[in-house]
Amino acid sequence: MKKxxxxxxxxxxxxxxxxxxxxxxxxxxxxxxxxxxxxSPTPTPDDGNNNKDPFGQKDPFGQNDPTPTSKPVDNEPTxxxxxxPGGQGGAAAxxxxxxxxxxxxxxxxxxxxxxxxxxPIEWIVIDKKGSSLMxxxxxxxxxxxYGKYGNLTWEGSALRTWLNNYFAEAVFSEAELDxxxxxxxxTADNTNAGTSGGKDTEDKVFILSLEEAEKLLTDKAWxxxxxxxxxxAQPASISSKNGWWWLRSPGANQKRxxxxxxxxxxxxxxxxxxxxxxxxxxxxxxxx
Ligand SMILES: [Ca+2]
Numbered sequence: 238m239k240k241x242x243x244x245x246x247x248x249x250x251x252x253x254x255x256x257x258x259x260x261x262x263x264x265x266x267x268x269x270x271x272x273x274x275x276x277s278p279t280p281t282p283d284d285g286n287n288n289k290d291p292f293g294q295k296d297p298f299g300q301n302d303p304t305p306t307s308k309p310v311d312n313e314p315t316x317x318x319x320x321x322p323g324g325q326g327g328a329a330a331x332x333x334x335x336x337x338x339x340x341x342x343x344x345x346x347x348x349x350x351x352x353x354x355x356x357p358i359e360w361i362v363i364d365k366k367g368s369s370l371m372x373x374x375x376x377x378x379x380x381x382x383y384g385k386y387g388n389l390t391w392e393g394s395a396l397r398t399w400l401n402n403y404f405a406e407a408v409f410s411e412a413e414l415d416x417x418x419x420x421x422x423x424t425a426d427n428t429n430a431g432t433s434g435g436k437d438t439e440d441k442v443f444i445l446s447l448e449e450a451e452k453l454l455t456d457k458a459w460x461x462x463x464x465x466x467x468x469x470a471q472p473a474s475i476s477s478k479n480g481w482w483w484l485r486s487p488g489a490n491q492k493r494x495x496x497x498x499x500x501x502x503x504x505x506x507x508x509x510x511x512x513x514x515x516x517x518x519x520x521x522x523x524x525x
Pocket of ligand 1: 346347348349350351352353354355356
């Protein structure tokens with residue numbers, strides 16, 4: 238009888254052991270189960286008191302300072318526009334460009350380091366007719382006079398001559414020049430002052446009139462002037478170069494031309510045409 242009981246107990250123990258060994262779910266032939274968070278053997282609940290802030294004591298900058306002083310300074314000019322669309326690296330392809338996009342075309346000295354060559358010019362698309370794009374430089378690429386002091390209109394301005402000769406040749410290849418339209422430029426009179434806009438001209442490179450600036454540069458951020466390092470470095474009669482830029486429209490008398498103020502507003506009284514610290518934002522019609 239004792240033997241029977243011992244045998245029965247052994248059987249029970251054996252059956253129990255076998256059944257315990259069979260509680261793991263069987264993997265029906267598939268590969269290894271991927272671990273999930275539920276599988277984590279050592280859960281680490283965040284109870285708020287365990288100081289496990291990843292930036293706690295192991296903050297590589299030591300003080301939890303989100304703006305470490307050791308961060309490398311980038312090479313962006315400090316006056317670079319920040320809210321314009323596009324921006325360097327965000328330029329659209331010329332053929333796909335829409336009004337409001339920025340595109341890159343031609344090159345001109347901009348960082349005032351001639352050793353590294355000219356920098357590609359960034360333009361804002363401000364109008365489009367068919368596949369032709371009206372482009373204005375994002376930056377003021379240079380500074381200079383509208384022209385020699387005296388009664389002057391766009392037709393006789395030194396700026397017009399400079400843009401269509403020196404500037405055009407410095408910036409564009411022959412193939413690019415062929416794709417820039419010769420445009421009939423009409424400059425309206427200043428109706429407040431009665432000053433003349435002068436004769437119509439035909440130009441490849443020009444600057445905006447008052448009416449064009451008001452109609453096409455609706456985003457005031459686009460009107461704000463930003464001088465390149467090269468433009469800032471140009472010699473001028475006064476040292477303060479404040480980001481004004483020329484319009485071709487006549488000012489309060491025939492010896493003045495309009496310009497855009499630092500904040501993007503337009504000063505219709507104008508400034509003397511021989512003011513040599515005013516910036517230049519060339520405009521072209523380009524067909525890619
Ligand atoms: Ca350069």
